[in-house]
Amino acid sequence: MNDLDCQQFVEQVTSFLEGDLGPDAEQSFIDHLALCDGCDRYLDQVRQTVQALEGLPADSISPTTRTALLDAFRSQT
Incomplete structure (x- = not known):
C-alpha cells in the first residue's frame, strides 16, 4: 500500500533526484x-x-537577491 501523498512527494523530489532516499x-x-x-x-x-x-x-x-529568493522558498513550506 502506498501511503505517500502529493505533499510528501514534493518534499522528497530533491532527495529522490540526488539518490538520497532509502529503499522503502x-x-x-x-x-x-x-x-x-x-x-x-x-x-x-x-x-x-x-x-x-x-x-x-x-x-x-x-547576495541580497539570493537571500530574498531563499527566504521566499522557505516561507512556502
Missing part, C-alpha cells in the same frame, strides 16, 4: 509517481529546471 522511501516515491499524473508532471518540470540551470554560475546573482 524510494519505492513509495516510485509507486506514487506511477499513480499520480500531476506528480509525474511536477517531477519532469523539476528535472527540466535542474537541467536548464546546470551551467549557471553560483555567484551569478547578488
